[in-house]
Amino acid sequence: xxxxxxxxxxxxxxxxxxxxxxxxxxxxxKILKAFEAGWGGIVTKTIGLHPVExxxxxxxxxxxxxxxxxxxxxxxxxxxVSHSSWNWELISDQPLDMWLxxxxxxxxxxxxxxxxxxxxxxxxxxxxxxxxxxxxxxxVNVGCxxxxxxxxxxxxxxxxxxxxxxxxxxIIKSVLLAVTSAVSVPIWVKLTPSTSKLVDAAGVAYxxxxxxxxxxxxxxxxxxxxxxxxxxxxxxxxxVTSGGLGGLAILHQALQRVSDISKAFPDQAISGIGGIRGxxxxxxxxxxxxxxxQVCTAAMEEKGSGGIGIKLIQELKQDLNxxxxxxxxxxxxxxxxxxxxxxxxxxxxxxxxxxxxxGYALAS
Numbered sequence: 414x415x416x417x418x419x420x421x422x423x424x425x426x427x428x429x430x431x432x433x434x435x436x437x438x439x440x441x442x443k444i445l446k447a448f449e450a451g452w453g454g455i456v457t458k459t460i461g462l463h464p465v466e467x468x469x470x471x472x473x474x475x476x477x478x479x480x481x482x483x484x485x486x487x488x489x490x491x492x493x494v495s496h497s498s499w500n501w502e503l504i505s506d507q508p509l510d511m512w513l514x515x516x517x518x519x520x521x522x523x524x525x526x527x528x529x530x531x532x533x534x535x536x537x538x539x540x541x542x543x544x545x546x547x548x549x550x551x552x553v554n555v556g557c558x559x560x561x562x563x564x565x566x567x568x569x570x571x572x573x574x575x576x577x578x579x580x581x582x583x584i585i586k587s588v589l590l591a592v593t594s595a596v597s598v599p600i601w602v603k604l605t606p607s608t609s610k611l612v613d614a615a616g617v618a619y620x621x622x623x624x625x626x627x628x629x630x631x632x633x634x635x636x637x638x639x640x641x642x643x644x645x646x647x648x649x650x651x652x653v654t655s656g657g658l659g660g661l662a663i664l665h666q667a668l669q670r671v672s673d674i675s676k677a678f679p680d681q682a683i684s685g686i687g688g689i690r691g692x693x694x695x696x697x698x699x700x701x702x703x704x705x706x707q708v709c710t711a712a713m714e715e716k717g718s719g720g721i722g723i724k725l726i727q728e729l730k731q732d733l734n735x736x737x738x739x740x741x742x743x744x745x746x747x748x749x750x751x752x753x754x755x756x757x758x759x760x761x762x763x764x765x766x767x768x769x770x771x772g773y774a775l776a777s
Contacts, residue, residue, distance in 0.1 A: 416737040416744055417730060419453075421705040422599035422624040422682050424527050424558050428453040429745060430695070430729050433686055433707035434531035434561065434603070436473065437721045439505060441515035445522060447721040451730060454527030456627075456707065459504035459563045460512050460552070461533045462544050463571075470649040472502040474636065475660075475714055485637065487646045495690070497662035498710040499636050499647065501568050501654065504533055509548065513555050520556035528556065529601065533563040535573040536584045545588055546595035553596045560598060562588060565605040565630035567657045576605035576633070582617045589621035599624035601684060606670045607633050612677045625682035626674055627707065629667040631657025660710035664688025668701055672756050675702025679753060690725075692732035699745050700752040 417428040431454035432438050432447050439458040447455055477493035478485050485496050505512070520528050530552035534544035549560050564585065566575030578584045585602070592600055602618040604611060606629035615626045633655045636646045645653045667687025674683055685703030689695050690711040698706055708729075712722030733745070742748060760771055 416734055416742070417453075419704065419745060421684070422559060422601065424599065426453040426527055426705070427525065428730050428733075429699075429704070429706050430726060431455055431527065431529070431684075431705065431707050432712060432721065433709040434459050434563065435709040435713070436502070437709065437712050440507075441519060443719065443721055444515075444519050444528075446719060446723075447726075448519075448523040448526050450718075450721060450723040451726045452526070452721075454529060454558075456529040456531050456561050457505070457512070457516070459531040459533045459566070460507075460509055460548060461504050462509060462548065463535070465503040465506050467503055467506070468501060468649050471647050473498060473500040473713070474647050475710075476637075476646075476662075486639075495661060495710075495714060497658055497660040498631075498713065499634065499656050499658055500631065501647075501656035503569070504563070504566065509551060513551055516552060516557060517555040520558075527558045529559040529561050530557040531561040531563050531603070533566070533574060534588075535571060536578050536581070536588065537573050541573070542587060542591040545591045549592045549596045553598050558598060559601060559624070560592060560596065561601040561603055561627055562592065563603050564588070565603045565628075567605065567607070567631055567633040568655050576607065576630075579605040579614060580608050580610055582614065585614060585617050586621045589618060589623060593622040601625040601627050603627040603630055605630060606666065606687075611670060612673055615674050615678065615681075619678055619681050625684050625705070627684040627686060628674070629663060629670050629687040631659040632663055632666065634658035659687065661688045661690060661694075664694055664697075668697055671698060671703055672701045672753070675750055675753055676756060679750065692729065692736065695729060695733065696736070696748075697752075699749050701756075702750045702753060704745070704749055 419426045419429040434456040438455045474487045476496045478496045479493040532548040535541035564579040569575035602623040683703045684705040685698030686707040689708045713720045
């Protein structure tokens with residue numbers, strides 16, 4: 414399947430499909446199993462230097478819907494299909510010193526697969542900038558091929574971490590300055606989709622040395638309340654807080670964000686995330702400008718795979734390869750961004766009448 418070989422941010426992937434930073438990449442065991450299954454790369458669950466502890470209850474739920482009972486719920490019922498995932502899980506609770514030998518073993522075992530280390534530190538001080546540097550250097554020194562900066566986690570307690578800092582252009586600049594001064598591998602920046610300033614933030618990141626923007630992370634959201642029990646579908650002691658919505662439910666919003674970045678910066682790299690369950694979703698990310706495809710919810714939901722999408726990666730590779738072969742394309746680069754020029758302002762779409770002037774009052 415040579416058609417699947419993809420060069421992205423200077424790295425050669427044997428296929429463009431990688432597991433996103435999430436539970437599927439939380440351990441050496443899972444990552445090795447993922448590479449055995451055929452994933453082209455992985456982004457580790459985010460590694461930090463600060464202690465984290467998850468809530469005392471379920472960290473992730475999967476929501477489903479059906480034609481006969483079209484409401485969205487985690488409640489198991491017959492003939493339902495996947496709608497979304499919802500989680501309030503924090504970054505990895507495995508310390509850096511435990512990650513490093515694991516990463517080295519993973520890269521030694523699969524030297525031709527791409528290992529991207531997701532890292533997170535704080536902001537607002539030289540100490541935190543040094544923490545970004547320390548994390549980046551340590552991961553690169555054991556063989557990681559790239560670094561992904563997590564500036565998008567929608568539910569961090571600390572206000573100087575995750576999505577809380579992704580709208581601050583000065584912080585984006587300072588973090589990238591710190592990390593690019595410490596390592597020479599490609600730096601991917603995972604920005605929050607929940608901002609009207611996403612294009613501006615991406616522009617600052619690219620200008621400050623980012624090799625790629627990764628989006629979309631999950632969208633800040635709340636779980637549903639059951640009308641009979643008056644309980645949230647996930648809660649601890651009756652309380653809930655903001656979590657992240659992922660899966661098919663965010664596909665169209667994720668595509669909009671990828672399109673916005675791709676149109677603003679057509680020569681820059683984008684790693685697309687959000688709702689990929691099969692070839693058709695992956696195809697849409699590519700035609701809107703993504704050159705790399707990250708998967709999470711669909712892999713986690715696959716039964717019997719240990720949460721890493723064993724059947725899913727085989728289907729993704731086979732379906733993409735068959736499409737490229739049937740259409741006569743040598744790689745996804747020949748279709749990447751082809752939809753870009755067809756995404757226009759609302760006023761540019763033809764109206765029923767040529768006399769329509771956008772709703773302004775007629776001249777007297």
